[in-house]
Amino acid sequence: MIPDALPALESRIEILLHDPAASPADLHAALAVLYERYCLQEQMLARLIHISDKYQMAERERGLSHVEQLQRKVRQVEKIVRISDGYQSMLQDLHTRLTAISNHDDLTGLPNRRHMQERLKQTIAQAERNGDTVSIALVDIDFFKKINDSAGHAIGDVVLTRVAECMRQSMREYDICARWGGEEFLMLFPSCDLQNAAQLAERARAAVAKIPTDDLHAGLNLSVSIGYTEFRLGEAIDSTLKRADDALYCAKSSGRNCVIGSSASNE
Amino acid sequence: MNNLNLSQTSSTPSILADWSKGIVQMKGDSYPENSFELFQPLIDWVQAYLATAGQPLHLDLELVYLNTSSIRSMMDIFEQMEAAHKKGQMVSARWFYDFANERVGQLAEEFREDCTFPFTISSKPR
Known part of the structure; x- marks a missing residue:
């Protein structure tokens, strides 16, 4: 469609509406073309809204996926910390036991x-x-x-x-x-x-x-x-x-x- | 892919990865100065094996102490195995611990928590 075609068509219809000598058939034909173009525009708008919605949905899913990934990473780090704490505690217990063993007589349990x-x-x-x-x-x-x-x-x-x-x-x-x-x-x-x-x-x-x-x-x-x-x-x-x-x-x-x-x- | 064969040191476990048998064995303590250097070849090996070997993979572990970066690397390996298991590949793990050190068994349980593939934890005498 030529960009200025629609304004030109609207001007022509305006003239036909105010011209008593104008033919009703010419006016009808012009209005039919105008109607057809409005319908086309409406279709294009619906298509645009559909594409825009799809983009929004994709972005939302991408955001959710990022959140999920982040939550997964947080869970993973928490687990690593939990296991690491367990190992540190195990080492501490071992150290305490070894200290007790090194300070005491094995047979009597008295300090050595x-x-x-x-x-x-x-x-x-x-x-x-x-x-x-x-x-x-x-x-x-x-x-x-x-x-x-x-x-x-x-x-x-x-x-x-x-x-x-x-x-x-x-x-x-x-x-x-x-x-x-x-x-x-x-x-x-x-x-x-x-x-x-x-x-x-x-x-x-x-x-x-x-x-x-x-x-x-x-x-x-x-x-x-x-x-x-x-x-x-x-x-x-x-x-x-x-x-x-x-x-x-x-x-x-x-x-x-x-x-x-x-x-x-x-x- | 070549096999991996690393000897145990005071701060690193022995690592044996046998491609033809589909077995990875690890034994000892793990607190290396550079855990990337130690674990990345193993992580790559497991990834390549799971992607191309088309055979079951079994992990035999006798790990005692792991520092934080070693824990992270082991979790990466288990994650790869879990993903392969979900795709229908046969993978399994067995973690042995000294019966006098129950804590190691409890920590192995933590690793097993997210794994749905066969993963046994057993105590064994010294």
């Missing part, structure tokens, strides 16, 4: 020598800061070699376990008892002077002497010898340990199943 050395350092450093007292006691199971030789190592292990449990029960809540060596245990008494250490050591000795052994081996008597001492401010930990060891030696030499203390005055 390495862990006790750390606790000794910490407790003594704290006591030095606060001017507090600290005592230790070295405990040795009497005739343990004989027990192992006569009753066997399996019974020896049970003896170690029972003695360890007994000492754990006899301690105050904040005392620490560690397996120091084969049949040797070290007790750490924070906020405790020599006099109180004597009582705690004696309580442990008496408790061990009451451990039932009938089910273990005929004629088996359990006892421990204990040497205890008080930490002196400013001294090296090894000196305190040496004093407790000397006291233990005295206890052994004095017939065993007894407690002997060592202080600065009786050295």
Whole structure:
């Protein structure tokens, strides 16, 4: 269609309408052409609306698909984070278990020598800061070699376990008892002077002497010898340990199943 | 396509991908410095296998610890398998874990959650 054809047709119809001499047939023919063109325009408009609607629908679907993709990605990231958190938690648990294993004696469940050395350092450093007292006691199971030789190592292990449990029960809540060596245990008494250490050591000795052994081996008597001492401010930990060891030696030499203390005055 | 054969290190799992048998085996921990370098060849291998081999694919896993990027890569592999399964291809996975470490089994369950193909999780003694 020529662009200006429609305005020209409308002008011609306008003239025919106002011209009394105009032929009704000419007017009818012109109106028929005009009607036909309006119908054509209407069809084109409907087609345009249809195409536009399709575009809108496609865009909407594309938007929805983007939203779905985004939601899927978010779910995926959430899942990755959830699984990753699970692995981190697993590692943390493993670390906790390994730390506990590395700090404790496998047989008795008591803190081991390495862990006790750390606790000794910490407790003594704290006591030095606060001017507090600290005592230790070295405990040795009497005739343990004989027990192992006569009753066997399996019974020896049970003896170690029972003695360890007994000492754990006899301690105050904040005392620490560690397996120091084969049949040797070290007790750490924070906020405790020599006099109180004597009582705690004696309580442990008496408790061990009451451990039932009938089910273990005929004629088996359990006892421990204990040497205890008080930490002196400013001294090296090894000196305190040496004093407790000397006291233990005295206890052994004095017939065993007894407690002997060592202080600065009786050295 | 060539087979893949990577040895286990302290931070990467062993990876064995056998084209003729249609089996991928992975074993160990996975926290590589560059997870793209480790996993992309495997992801490409799985993609190529699923697209061209026309044979079943089976994954045998004994993975213990995975860092975040390794988790992402494993999810990509499972997604490829899931898509292949939905198209009718035979794919399957089996994840073994140490019976003393139940947590690994629980985490394998998380991976299985979105998979509809056969995926078994079993404990085994050390």
